[in-house]
Each structure stands twice: as structure tokens, then as C-alpha cells.
Amino acid sequence: MGIREDVVEMARNARAASRKLASLDRGTKDRALNGIADALLAQSDLVRAENGRDVAAAKEAGLSAAMVDRLTLTPARIQAMAAGVREVVALPDPVGEVTSMWLRPNGLRIGRMRIPLGVIGVIYESRPNVTIDAAALCLKSGNAAILRGGSEAVHSNRVLGRIMTEQMVAAGIPAAAIQVMPTTDRAAVDALLEQEESIDVIIPRGGEELIRKVVAKSRIPVLKHYKGVCHVFVDADANPKKARNIVMNAKAQRPGVCNAMETLLIHGGIAEDFLALIVPALTQAGVELRGCPMTRHFVPGMKAATDEDWTTEYNDMVLAIRVVDDIDMAIDHIQKYGSDHTDAIVTENYSNAQKFIREVNSSSVMVNASTRFSDGFQYGLGAEIGISTTRLHAYGPMGLVELTTTKYVVYGEGQVRES
Amino acid sequence: MGIREDVVEMARNARAASRKLASLDRGTKDRALNGIADALLAQSDLVRAENGRDVAAAKEAGLSAAMVDRLTLTPARIQAMAAGVREVVALPDPVGEVTSMWLRPNGLRIGRMRIPLGVIGVIYESRPNVTIDAAALCLKSGNAAILRGGSEAVHSNRVLGRIMTEQMVAAGIPAAAIQVMPTTDRAAVDALLEQEESIDVIIPRGGEELIRKVVAKSRIPVLKHYKGVCHVFVDADANPKKARNIVMNAKAQRPGVCNAMETLLIHGGIAEDFLALIVPALTQAGVELRGCPMTRHFVPGMKAATDEDWTTEYNDMVLAIRVVDDIDMAIDHIQKYGSDHTDAIVTENYSNAQKFIREVNSSSVMVNASTRFSDGFQYGLGAEIGISTTRLHAYGPMGLVELTTTKYVVYGEGQVRES
Numbered sequence: 001m002g003i004r005e006d007v008v009e010m011a012r013n014a015r016a017a018s019r020k021l022a023s024l025d026r027g028t029k030d031r032a033l034n035g036i037a038d039a040l041l042a043q044s045d046l047v048r049a050e051n052g053r054d055v056a057a058a059k060e061a062g063l064s065a066a067m068v069d070r071l072t073l074t075p076a077r078i079q080a081m082a083a084g085v086r087e088v089v090a091l092p093d094p095v096g097e098v099t100s101m102w103l104r105p106n107g108l109r110i111g112r113m114r115i116p117l118g119v120i121g122v123i124y125e126s127r128p129n130v131t132i133d134a135a136a137l138c139l140k141s142g143n144a145a146i147l148r149g150g151s152e153a154v155h156s157n158r159v160l161g162r163i164m165t166e167q168m169v170a171a172g173i174p175a176a177a178i179q180v181m182p183t184t185d186r187a188a189v190d191a192l193l194e195q196e197e198s199i200d201v202i203i204p205r206g207g208e209e210l211i212r213k214v215v216a217k218s219r220i221p222v223l224k225h226y227k228g229v230c231h232v233f234v235d236a237d238a239n240p241k242k243a244r245n246i247v248m249n250a251k252a253q254r255p256g257v258c259n260a261m262e263t264l265l266i267h268g269g270i271a272e273d274f275l276a277l278i279v280p281a282l283t284q285a286g287v288e289l290r291g292c293p294m295t296r297h298f299v300p301g302m303k304a305a306t307d308e309d310w311t312t313e314y315n316d317m318v319l320a321i322r323v324v325d326d327i328d329m330a331i332d333h334i335q336k337y338g339s340d341h342t343d344a345i346v347t348e349n350y351s352n353a354q355k356f357i358r359e360v361n362s363s364s365v366m367v368n369a370s371t372r373f374s375d376g377f378q379y380g381l382g383a384e385i386g387i388s389t390t391r392l393h394a395y396g397p398m399g400l401v402e403l404t405t406t407k408y409v410v411y412g413e414g415q416v417r418e419s
Numbered sequence: 420m421g422i423r424e425d426v427v428e429m430a431r432n433a434r435a436a437s438r439k440l441a442s443l444d445r446g447t448k449d450r451a452l453n454g455i456a457d458a459l460l461a462q463s464d465l466v467r468a469e470n471g472r473d474v475a476a477a478k479e480a481g482l483s484a485a486m487v488d489r490l491t492l493t494p495a496r497i498q499a500m501a502a503g504v505r506e507v508v509a510l511p512d513p514v515g516e517v518t519s520m521w522l523r524p525n526g527l528r529i530g531r532m533r534i535p536l537g538v539i540g541v542i543y544e545s546r547p548n549v550t551i552d553a554a555a556l557c558l559k560s561g562n563a564a565i566l567r568g569g570s571e572a573v574h575s576n577r578v579l580g581r582i583m584t585e586q587m588v589a590a591g592i593p594a595a596a597i598q599v600m601p602t603t604d605r606a607a608v609d610a611l612l613e614q615e616e617s618i619d620v621i622i623p624r625g626g627e628e629l630i631r632k633v634v635a636k637s638r639i640p641v642l643k644h645y646k647g648v649c650h651v652f653v654d655a656d657a658n659p660k661k662a663r664n665i666v667m668n669a670k671a672q673r674p675g676v677c678n679a680m681e682t683l684l685i686h687g688g689i690a691e692d693f694l695a696l697i698v699p700a701l702t703q704a705g706v707e708l709r710g711c712p713m714t715r716h717f718v719p720g721m722k723a724a725t726d727e728d729w730t731t732e733y734n735d736m737v738l739a740i741r742v743v744d745d746i747d748m749a750i751d752h753i754q755k756y757g758s759d760h761t762d763a764i765v766t767e768n769y770s771n772a773q774k775f776i777r778e779v780n781s782s783s784v785m786v787n788a789s790t791r792f793s794d795g796f797q798y799g800l801g802a803e804i805g806i807s808t809t810r811l812h813a814y815g816p817m818g819l820v821e822l823t824t825t826k827y828v829v830y831g832e833g834q835v836r837e838s
Contacts (some may be wrong), residue, residue: 019754022778022780023777023778096777102799104797104798104799108788108792108797110798110799113776115780115810117810117811118810200809200810200811201810201811221640221809221811239833241833242832242833245833245835246833246835248835249835249836250835253835253836335438344829357532357828358442358515359441359442361441361534361826362826363826363827364826364827364828364829365826365827365828365829366828366829366830366831367829367830367831368830368831368832368833368834369527369829369830369831369833369834369835370834370835370836372835372836373527373829373831373834373836374827374829378523378836379523379529379827380521380523380529390619390640391534391536391537391619391620391824392536392619392620392640392811392812392824393811393812394824395824395825395826395827396825396826396827397827405810405811405813405814406814406815407780407781407782407783407784407814407815408782408783408784408793408798408814408815408816409776409783409784409785410763410783410784410785410786410788410792410793411785411786411787411788412785412786412787412788412792413661413787414658414660414661414664414665414787414788415787415788415789415792416664416665416667416668416669416672416788416789416791417668417672417789417791417792417797
């Protein structure tokens, strides 16, 4: 059989499995998940041996040290994967929850009940832990999943898939509930993105380039975020100490992630003082600064920011700084250049806090908190499958609940419609 | 300027207007809506005159009497349109509602706040009342809208658009908040479906052919339902009187709509008795019947149902009938042939009712009620922009709330992230 036929069959099998999964009780799902966690630890040596083949190939291919590190499964990382699965076990099962129910004048009781989305395709890059992570979330929420990792992790992903299949089957769950694509052929991804009859949603996890490719080719709806150009606006009434802590944390605590700040906006009325406070701290932390003309007026010698800087996700120790006239100009800047990810205001002014919350419609809007909190675990969702920066279905960090939809359930006693 | 440039500009203007609309208070929106309702009545003669041009052209083009009737705006229909707008005025504004808020251990308060989707494209067929209907729902939920009606209604839609623009501007709302496409050029629809930077969602309203065309061409997510192949399953423990009433109502009360029943499933244990009761009633009502072999065994002479019948939305006085062994076979039939619209069981058996509700994951699942209730007004949503039979974003009848999403709002006191 060709690649395309293989993929069509995987997708059909996933659809068939999803119907069984949808009405599985929590006990069965948790049993399979605990089995997977146990097996990961028990078969740690096997996993490391297969992972070793990927790591050796990566080194031979001359991948960067950072890439090789991301690919490598150490005993500690395998333990962390198993612990992650147990955290999913501990989460409540969203399926079957009736989120609301009301009574109509004709006696009909109408409610909304959570059900799984169906079949989820996950396309991701080199980290093999995503295989276990994504599978656990899909399984717990009653969705079938087809997982397609990076070709450089194919041996690791195959062995992880095999371990999951064994444990699911032992728990009485169809083997096709979670399928790891065994091939590294790119044509398989193209074929996957055409299975709109069998797959309900695609979740890509990786860089902007990966996501743009997936969106361009997919006939299936994609839950996505392209980039995180997050802003902190330091208002005239900001508490300087809070502002300093938040700016330093949002930029420098972990600059390589999507919820790190990329642009700092400062109210003109306090710009001179605040720049005098923050620029030495940022510089000392190793952050490269790029400023608007007014910023450079206060801090001569700073590199100039271009228009491109305002839309760039550096993912690095680089920060663009702009001085704005007022909160309206800050909000305009965020609407024009932002990415709908996470934006924060630092202020002690009640009205400005409320205005910022109301008028900035990014997926996360914050007052006096670091943008780094924008994350499913930090929000208390218990897990995160990704962050959506488009408004349909889910907006912001997505947990188990975002892997479900609701159907209407209607309880009657023989009612018929008059008109 | 060419058509494409016109559409790009409409879409950009809509995006700009949507930012203003998103933070409008309810009073302003309701003032504009009441103005529209008043103006529809005051300018009823003008509307009818413009509509008369469409009707004359339709007659000249030889459109069917049914099509001409759908196109025609009588004084009563204009009054109904105005009344529909006032019903939307009476509905609560979903925007700004905080649907939940929780406290994290670090003191952050995190909530989810409803915001509009942004810009909605509505593509529909001949009925001009959709122009007012859809515009009112979009405006109330703070969304900008671009409306593209059928070419046969272009004069009617233009005058309705003009009336809405005047009233919005009078209320201080940007004219681009609701735009009626003034052209009948098909290239404009194609161009509209490419504006993924400016338009957030497309809602097509019309037949399956229209919707398939829109989905095939659109780069923008589409909220859609292709068809309604609704089932009623009469279980062995059904109350015969309830079953008879529900079957007759679901099939014959208004057969031309998507929530009418197309296939009747009957438990084998009561098939002979129930067919003896229901076949004369259906036949007398003028319903053409098509049966499976077992049905025809009990009712000799009935036309045979083919595999195609099980997937056909007749929208007419035609019904396919199948006798099934048990509830599992009924559920299998619905999963295999159904359209995820609305499916009902008639039973007095508690376990079977619960099983049907749990295992049938159509967008509406009913016990002892007519499928005809599947509708935003009947469910008490107050309005309906359409019915979604795909699971992302919304599933089932969509009201004002389904034209919104939620953003995360985070209230802190200077918190930063430790790890």
C-alpha cells in the first residue's frame, strides 16, 4: 500500500476508535494512563536505547547542540514524562459534564453536555515528550489522536507509541485510539491534512514556519498560534517596584518562550525616570535594547528600533522599547502590532486598569502581573495542549475542556411543536 | 477600482469598525437597533418599491413561484422584520460577561470574559429578511458584519443596508460596522473568502450546494451545517401515543426544514404493531414511504429504501423507515448515516434513554420530544444565526453567545513567575 492509503486507513481507524472512546468511563481511561506511566518507568532502558539511535543520527547529521539536547531522553526526563501522565490521571474527566440545564415553558428540559471533539491530529517538532503529553490529554478527554512528530525523533516516538498501544489494549481501549505515525515521509503529513472526513481538528506545536505550512495545506480546522509578541505597558501611575519586577520577569526569566515580553511600552510622563531605573537592570541582565526616537532621546546610544522590531518575536534576550503619549496610544500600538497572545498593563490607576482589560482583546489581558503567567498550568487548567491566538473555538491557553465541545440534550415527555 | 480592491477595502474597514464595536455599551447598540426597527416601518414603502424591482426581475427571469414568494417583502413581512429586531434589542448583551473567575494560590485572580468574534461574513440566498436578521445579531454581539445576499435580492438588500447605515451613524456607530455588498458579481464572493486577515468567520445560510461551495473556497473558518438527516428511534418500550405524535410532528408539521425527520427507526419487537398504527396516519397525511426489507415484510407494497435513502435529506413529504434489532443497531445506524444534526429516541425505558443521550453525539439528542424543537428560539437562546453540525467552536443551534469567544483576564498585584 502507498503512504496515502496508509494514512486514510489510520484516519478511518481513528474515527472508529473515537466512537468507542467517547463513551468510555473515567476509570478505564485512568487505568490505561496509569499503565502508560508505569510502563514508561519499567521500560526506561528500552526507550533510552531507541532514543539513542535518534540522538546518534542527529549528531551525525550535524544538528545543533540545542537541538540534540531537546531530542535527548534522560532517565530524569522519562520520569518527568511519567509524572506528567499521572497529573493528567488526577484531572477530572470533562466528558459528560452538563454545563447548564434549563426548563422551557413547554416543560422541555434542555442542557449542554460536554463530549469529545472526536479525532485530533497533532503535528509537532523534535521533543519526544510531546508524544506522551499530547496523547495523555487526548485520551483523558475521550479523543482519538494521530501523532506526527519530527523525523529526527522517529525511533523514540515509535517506541513510545508501542508502549501506549500495549497499555491501552490491556485496559480494553482500541489500539487505534492513539496512533503514532511510523513514517518520516513528508507526503504522510500532506495526506493527513486532507482527511477532513475523519479528523476534526489539527493542533500544530512548534515554530511559526511549521504552523504556517500546516495552515496553508490543511482542509481541517487548525487550532493555532503563530507567534507571541507580548507587551507590557508601564502606565504613568505604575508602582515603579512592581513595574521593574514585572518587566524583568517578563523579559529575562525565560526569554525563549512565547509568553515572554518582546515590546515594552512606557507612558511619556514617567519615561525618563523609568528608563533610568530599568535600562541598567536590563543591560546588566544581558538584554539587547532597541528604542523608538523618544527612548533614544532619554538613553543616547541605544540601537534604533525599526517597524519590523514592533512585530518581531525575538525569543531571545532582545527588547524593543517605545515611549507612548498615553494609554490610548499604548492600546493602539498593541492592536496594530500585537499578536493577540498576552498583553499586560502595570498601573495603580483603577480606570486605566479597567480600560485596558476592556479594550485590549488579546487572548490574555493582565493587570500588574508578568506575561509569563499565560499558560495552562499557571492558570490552573491542570494541563495545556497549546495556546490559541485565533478566536474560534478556543482563545488563549487550552486545557482538557478545550478538547471538548457541547451537544444539546433535550428531555421531554412527548412534546411536539405547534408552529 | 476593481472588485477585488473593493472587497479588500470593505474587509479592512470592517476590521477597523470591529475594534470600536467591541467596546460599545449596550445602550448605544440598542439605540441603533431600535432606530433600524423604526426606520423599517417608516420607510416601508421605499423598501417595497426597491423589492418590487427584484420581484419583477425574478418573474421576468422565470423563477419559480416559490422563489418569487420567498423574495417578496409584504407589509406584514416588513413588520415581522422590525419585530425581529426589537426581539434582539430585548436580549441581554453577551459582551463583557465574565463567565467564571477563580483565585490562584499566588493571589492572581483569573477569569474568562466574553468578547465579540470580530468580523463575520454572512453569505446567504434569496430571503431579504436574513439581511436584517443577521445584521441585528452581529451588531448586538459587537461584531462587524459583511453581508452578501443572493443576486436576485440585490435592490432589496441595498435599501435595507442603506437604512441600517443611516441608523448606525445616527447612534454614533461606524458605518462600516454592517456593510451590505452592493455588487452581484460572483468574483466578490471569492475575494471575500480570501480576506483571512480581516474576517474571522464565515457563516453561510442556504442549501447544501451553497455551503459546499463556500467551504471549498474559503481560507476563513466556516460555521456550517450541510444537511439535517434527523432520526426518530421508536424503542420497544415507547409509549405508542407519544411515539405517534412525535413521528407525525417530526415528519409532517413542516417537512421542508432541516430539523424535520427523514428516517424513522423502529425496534423489531414492536415494529408490526407500530407500523400498523403509523403507516395509515403517515399515508393519510400525504407522506411517501420507503422501507427496509423488514418494513416491507410488514407493509407489503411499500416502496423499497435504497442505501441512498438513508443519507438523503428529502426536505419533503417522504420518509425512509427501517426496522432495527435493538437500540445498539439504531445508534449504529445513526452514527453511520446521520448528519450530526438532531436525533431522538421515544422510550419509557430509563436505561435506554440514558444510553441514547450518552452514546449519540449529534449536536442535539432528544428523549420523547419532536426533532422540530431543534432551533435557537425553541431552546430559549432568544435568536438563531444558524445551526452548526461541526464540533469546533459551536455545535447545534447558535445564538448571540455563539457569536462571541472568551479572553482570559488576569488581575494581579505585582506577581512574577518563579519557574
